Amino acid sequence: MRVSDLPLPDEVIAHHESEGITELYPPQAAAVEAGITGGTNVVVAVPTASGKTFVAELAMLTAGGPALYIVPLRALAREKYETFSEVPGVDVGIATGDLGSAEELGGSDVVVATAEKVDSAIRSGASWVDDLACVVVDEVHLLGSQGRGPTLEVTMATLGRRAPDVQIVALSATVANPEEIAEWLDAELVRSRWRPVDLRTGVCAGGRVDFDDGSTLAVAVDAEADDRGVGTATTVELVRGAIDDGGQCLAFVRSRREAETLAARLAEESVGAASAVAADVRDAGGTDTGRRLADCVEGSVAFHHAGLRSEHRAIVENAFRDRRLKCICATPTLAAGVNVPARRVVIRDQQRYTGSGMEWLPVLEVHQMCGRAGRPHLDPYGEAVLVAGDADREELESRYVGAAPEAVESQLADREALRTHVLAIVASGFAESRGGVLDVLDATFYAHGRPEESLAGLVDDVVSDLVAWEMLTTGEGLAATELGTAVSRQYVAPRTGARIVDGLRTMRGMERVTGLTALEIVCDTPDMHGTYLGNRERAAMYQYARSHADEFTTSMGETETFERWLEAVKTARILLEWADGASTDDLVEQYRIGPGDLESRVERAEWLLGAAAAVAAVLDADGSAFREVRDRL
Structure with a gap:
């Protein structure tokens, strides 16, 4: 056609x-x-x-x-x-x-x-x-x-x-x-399984890649020198081979630090040069992370992860699409939709730490990474290689190469998510009763093929939560209160709204309300991204919390999740110092966060502080602390 x-x-x-x-x-x-x-x-x-x-x-x-x-x-x-x-x-x-x-x-x-x-x-x-x-x-x-x-x-x-x-x-x-x-x-x-560029996928182990089309590729690496079995030397050789053959390469690893380390090692391998792109990176910001990125880009290699500033990520993506970079070393988030195809994709790590231990990546996620291989109109083929570090060839072949991706399953039954959407349905006027809510949700993927009663019980549970938080009323039907409407319109989760309400009510009896007070409230909500709290800084953050206890709406001895709250205090402290004029460089170095992390938290804090001020207006409470620190941010 x-x-x-x-x-x-x-x-x-x-x-x-x-x-x-x-x-x-x-x-x-x-x-x-x-x-x-x-x-x-x-x-x-x-x-x-x-x-x-x-x-x-x-x-x-x-x-x-x-x-x-x-x-x-x-x-x-x-x-x-x-x-x-x-x-x-x-x-x-x-x-x-x-x-x-x-x-x-x-x-x-x-x-x-x-x-x-x-x-x-x-x-x-x-x-x-x-x-x-x-x-x-x-x-x-x-x-x-x-x-x-x-x-x-x-x-x-x-x-x-x-x-x-x-x-x-x-x-x-x-x-x-x-x-x-x-x-x-x-x-x-x-x-369809059709692709404009043929893709062959294989596993590299013992110095050889076995592809699913029956072909093989020798990789000259001394197994003993392969970085204690984690596959870095093999990855370097696979990347260099693709570049020497006139292609570009994406290398996926499990963490930000690994992405930066691999990029620095590849840059030392003299795979290319990209001084003009490095200049663009330096012009976009002078943080230590940005300087490390620019140094790697000089050698035509970049790293890419969520800790980078958005402008740096955009420079890397555009330069790679324009073929001005030879390789990107990235965490799996790069495979989530951004168009950066390459001749060869190397997946060094197939597991990641999830908080409770190392877990295998989903098949769909690995297939998404593999799918980046093969540039239409540029490459005669695409190659995706899984490096068998601690795993063996047979396990990776059966788990990923020959496996079908997982089925898509609805996550709407999650109580936090369902609260948000039930409140929105009522506050937006889509429904005025329990039956009306169920009627709206009957059109969801979750309800498709399930009996109505499987959703009805979940809805009853979240309605009870929203009534307890004074966001819904149950009289002749369901109705959103002024507070519930404000929470929904401000696009915050109901539990965030409830935390803001509790904070505002506590503030009324406090002698000392500051910008730190306002930031502690909004940072201690599910809508604020958490900030990692390392073992080495926990004691110092605990002392900071004790010395500022009179500015917090939460008593250190009463919080149910102390570690989560202490992380919120760390985020609030970082944002307050940013509002007071601290440099990105100093904050990144002192608190071990990426400039992209700071960027995203400032943006979220502005949104949440504005939402808190709106909630304060509904409650006829003093929201000046939220407005003032938001202006300073």
Whole structure:
């Protein structure tokens, strides 16, 4: 099937043909045959780089009205915004900013937004939602994610109620149960293993890679020199081999420190040079982490993890896409959707520490990493290699190479998530009774195929919590209180709202209320990212907490989770010193956090302090401490 045969404007067809796109890939043609250009709901479950974005574009440009493209990550939103903005005659908007706001997003032909942003807009009653003709959900397999899944699921269900005739297009990596997702969405299923670039996957052990296509590759590494069995020397040799062959490489390891260490070692191997990119990194910020990154980039190697500033991550991603970097050493988060394909992907570590011990990575996550191998129009093939460090070849082959990815399972039964969404359903006017709430949730992936009573008991439990926190009332039906409405509109979790209320009530009897008081409250909530507290700093942080006890709303002897609270005190202390003018460099060095961690916590603190001030106004309490420290931040 040719692009010129599609029902697209002439200038759009000419745009794609000018980029050499004249024929549709088989999965794209299958999507057209399934009705993607005729308003049919479609689920597309195909490998990475198989043309899902073009399928989305087809749906959005033929839907006959405004379109919404939902992504899981801000970095992915920016990438898709830039891609769609290149299409002639299409006005594209992007919405990924302040989590607490839900400004009008209408007026564009296509809006690219995170699921959280769309959920916030729905809660605020944004009128543009009713006008949507097409909604594309990228990475829909993240329905199974504990963090993002419930919000994505409820957002999709409520979008269907607000715009019942909207076309839903769901894009996914290959998963075990795409039929179930398609059945839930009343959609046609396009399922394929086709890739534009052939991918071979193998395991490296004993100086040899055995690929799944029967081929082998010798890797000249002395097993005794391979860093005590963890596979670093093998990884270095695999990366160098790909680069010497004219390709680029991604190397995945389990931790930030490992990513930086591997990048530094590869940079010393003289695999290339990228002085101009290194200059860009230095110009973007002068933290010690940034300087280490720039030093690695000089050798055409970068590291990539959540501790980097967002600007540094963007420089690395763009330079790699432009082929100005030879290698990125990354934690698995890089594989979550950002488009950085490479000739070869090396997965050195297949386990990570989860707080209770080392656990194997999910099959789907490893397949996502492997799927980054093979650059369309640049590589004749892609290679993904799992390094057998402490594991053996047979175990990795059976666990990952020949295994099917896990099924997507709803996470909506999580009590924390369900509280949030039940409150939002009532506060937004979608339901006025227990039955009404169940009716809304009946459209979720969780409810699909389950008896109603399996959800009813969970709803009763969370309604009881929300009534106890004075956010819902149960009279003749269900109604949100003024407090409950404010908590939902500010887009904070109900337990966060309850913690803020407790803090405000405690503040009324305190003699000393400071910016630290306000920060302790918002940092001691589930919506604030935790900050690691090392053994060496625990005693010092304990002394800090004791010396500032009169500024805290929590008594050290009464907290149920002292370690979690002490971590919150550390976060509050860092933010207060930032507000008082401490440099990023000093804070990063003193508190062992990354500049990206500081960046994200400042942003979250601004949002949560604003939410706390709004809650204070509802309670007719003094919220000046929250406003003042927010201004200083």
